[in-house]
Amino acid sequence: MPAKENLRPGGRSARVQASVHNAVRALLKTMDRADVTIPLIAAEAGVTPSTIYRRWGELQELLADVAVERLRPDMLPIDTGSARGDLEVWTEQYCEEMSSGIGRDMMRDVLAAQDNANACKCDAFTREQIALIAERAHARGEAFPDIDAVMDGVVAPIIYRILFGDQPSIERVRNLVTNVLASAPTRPRQPASAPISG
Amino acid sequence: MPAKENLRPGGRSARVQASVHNAVRALLKTMDRADVTIPLIAAEAGVTPSTIYRRWGELQELLADVAVERLRPDMLPIDTGSARGDLEVWTEQYCEEMSSGIGRDMMRDVLAAQDNANACKCDAFTREQIALIAERAHARGEAFPDIDAVMDGVVAPIIYRILFGDQPSIERVRNLVTNVLASAPTRPRQPASAPISG
DNA sequence: CGCTAAAAGCAAATAATTTGCGTTAATGGA
DNA sequence: TCCATTAACGCAAATTATTTGCTTTTAGCG
Numbered sequence: 376m377p378a379k380e381n382l383r384p385g386g387r388s389a390r391v392q393a394s395v396h397n398a399v400r401a402l403l404k405t406m407d408r409a410d411v412t413i414p415l416i417a418a419e420a421g422v423t424p425s426t427i428y429r430r431w432g433e434l435q436e437l438l439a440d441v442a443v444e445r446l447r448p449d450m451l452p453i454d455t456g457s458a459r460g461d462l463e464v465w466t467e468q469y470c471e472e473m474s475s476g477i478g479r480d481m482m483r484d485v486l487a488a489q490d491n492a493n494a495c496k497c498d499a500f501t502r503e504q505i506a507l508i509a510e511r512a513h514a515r516g517e518a519f520p521d522i523d524a525v526m527d528g529v530v531a532p533i534i535y536r537i538l539f540g541d542q543p544s545i546e547r548v549r550n551l552v553t554n555v556l557a558s559a560p561t562r563p564r565q566p567a568s569a570p571i572s573g
Numbered sequence: 574m575p576a577k578e579n580l581r582p583g584g585r586s587a588r589v590q591a592s593v594h595n596a597v598r599a600l601l602k603t604m605d606r607a608d609v610t611i612p613l614i615a616a617e618a619g620v621t622p623s624t625i626y627r628r629w630g631e632l633q634e635l636l637a638d639v640a641v642e643r644l645r646p647d648m649l650p651i652d653t654g655s656a657r658g659d660l661e662v663w664t665e666q667y668c669e670e671m672s673s674g675i676g677r678d679m680m681r682d683v684l685a686a687q688d689n690a691n692a693c694k695c696d697a698f699t700r701e702q703i704a705l706i707a708e709r710a711h712a713r714g715e716a717f718p719d720i721d722a723v724m725d726g727v728v729a730p731i732i733y734r735i736l737f738g739d740q741p742s743i744e745r746v747r748n749l750v751t752n753v754l755a756s757a758p759t760r761p762r763q764p765a766s767a768p769i770s771g
Numbered sequence: 772c773g774c775t776a777a778a779a780g781c782a783a784a785t786a787a788t789t790t791g792c793g794t795t796a797a798t799g800g801a
Numbered sequence: 802t803c804c805a806t807t808a809a810c811g812c813a814a815a816t817t818a819t820t821t822g823c824t825t826t827t828a829g830c831g
Contacts, residue, residue, distance in 0.1 A: 386797050388809060409687065414787065423811050428788065430809085435685075486736055487633075487685035489607060495738035527730040527749070535729035538684055538736075540693035551725070584828050586778060612818065621780050626819065628778085772831105779826070787818065795810070801803085 394420040395427060399441045408438070408480060439488035442481035443496050452504050458512035458519050462529075463552050465508060469501075470533050470548050479537060486538075501530055520559040528555035592618040593625060597639045606636070606678060637686035640679035641694050650702050656710035656717050660727075661750050663706060667699070668731050668746050677735060684736075699728055718757040726753035 398420035402411050413434055417424040431437040452465045472478045485493045505525050512519035520528070529551045536543045596618035600609050611632055615622040629635040650663040670676050683691045703723050710717035718726070727749045734741045 387795080388797080391810075412787070424787080425789080425812080426810055483684060486681060491738055494736060498737035498739075526733070528726075531729040531733035532725040534736075535724070535732055538692060539696040540689055541696075585826080586828075589779075610818070622818080623781080623820080624779055774831085775829090777826105777828080779824100781822105781824080783821085783823105785818100785820070787816100789816070790814085791812105793810105793812085795808105797808080798806085800805085 391420075391422055391426060392430075395422065395437070396441050396444065399437065400445075403441075403480075411438075413437075433489075435484070435488050436490060438484040439490070439493045442484040443493040445477075446481055446485070446497050446500060448500055448504055452508050454511065458508065458515070458517040459552070459556055461508045461511060462505075462525070462556065463549065465504060466529055466533075466548055466552050467545065469504075469530075470543060470545075473534065474537055474542055482534070482538065498526075502526065505530075518559040520555050524558060525555055528558070589618075589620055589624060590628075593620060593635070594639050594642065597635065598643075601639075601678075609636075611635075631687075633682070633686050634688060636682040637688070637691045640682040641691040643675075644679055644683070644695050644698060646698055646702055650706050652709065656706065656713070656715040657750070657754055659706045659709060660703075660723070660754065661747065663702060664727055664731075664746055664750050665743065667702075667728075668741060668743075671732065671735055672740055680732070680736065696724075700724065703728075716754075716757040718753050722756060723753055726756070 395416060398416045399411070402416060402419055411434070413427050414424045416437070417427055420427075427437065431440065452461055455461050455464055473482060482497075485497055488494075502522055505522050509519045509522065509525075529548075532551055533543050533548060593614060596614045597609070600614060600617055609632070611625050612622045614635070615625055618625075625635065629638065650659055653659050653662055671680065680695075683695055686692075700720055703720050707717045707720065707723075727746075730749055731741050731746060
């Protein structure tokens with residue numbers, strides 16, 4: 376299994392990888408993913424097909440590789456001033472992004488690959504974002520549930536519905552957030568130091 | 574898109590479909606799924622490859638087709654005498670089945686297909702099983718949450734974790750069941766008739 | 772029983788994938 | 802800095818998969 380980040384991270388190898396990734400993104404913009412083939416990508420990237428075959432093995436792995444990069448969060452969760460607001464805004468944005476055609480396709484690409492390392496990465500990205508919101512909540516002295524509780528209570532239901540054919544409504548999503556926040560301890564678990572207000 | 578159950582349900586066509594499905598199952602038993610190809614399946618099934626190409630289009634669709642049949646529940650949820658017991662036993666069995674290598678592969682096959690009709694079917698199967706448990710609970714006069722609540726609170730977290738790299742522990746699964754049952758109304762919503770005990 | 776057309780078979784044409792081997796260039800040590 | 806080593810690339814030939822045009826079989830129906 377030729378993983379992508381093991382050997383020779385510099386120079387030509389890196390250039391080829393970048394070129395191939397760009398080619399995939401460019402092609403996916405202009406055509407249906409069912410019509411994207413490795414020889415086509417190779418031509419667009421200016422490399423020989425066997426390079427791609429040897430490095431990624433299958434189209435599916437390459438697509439998963441590109442998809443996971445696009446799923447990497449590119450900004451911090453918006454700070455609304457409260458834990459509830461932060462989580463609500465983040466969740467609605469996350470849901471919208473994942474429900475869109477592109478989001479769905481990317482998720483499918485990631486899950487379809489034999490190697491599930493990319494799926495794990497996606498999970499880690501999401502957890503990081505939630506952890507940031509949780510940290511802010513704790514810094515403010517607000518209660519906030521465990522990351523796992525948010526994953527189970529908010530993320531999982533959204534993703535499940537998207538994958539298995541349903542588009543989660545905004546009301547449903549808001550409900551998930553409300554419920555998971557209600558399950559949080561009413562006091563912060565362990566403020567870093569005594570509250571300023573004391 | 575040549576769907577599978579539109580036309581000519583009888584005779585040769587049905588025989589070919591059965592033969593191809595059997596061939597896929599047989600091959601998946603003896604070899605890695607990465608090595609299963611359409612020409613191989615065709616040879617095993619005694620049909621010509623172009624038949625498979627025209628009918629299913631891609632290997633992925635055929636695999637999804639076979640997988641969804643294997644995911645169809647083949648028995649009623651076990652009746653333990655109580656809603657909690659029924660849901661616990663069913664959930665643990667479901668989780669075990671889906672976490673196994675075969676379960677994971679089948680889920681991946683279903684989700685990887687372009688056509689998400691099979692994914693919808695899987696969701697429907699699960700809902701039916703839960704509905705049966707819910708009906709029994711209501712018949713006994715027990716409280717039971719909405720199907721959607723069970724999907725969000727139990728099924729989705731399990732599937733999410735399996736898909737995104739984690740194996741849900743039995744304690745976690747039991748917790749999910751406990752929590753969703755705690756959220757059920759304490760009285761049955763509308764008993765079919767007055768309880769016998771009255 | 773015969774008509775019609777959907778589905779299957781066959782084979783040729785096309786396209787994708789694999790593989791052996793020579794070349795390029797990234798990395799590490801003298 | 803230069804050289805040795807070898808990962809990664811390119812090329813082309815061989816193999817394998819996929820598509821397609823046409824023919825044959827047969828399910829569905831009057």
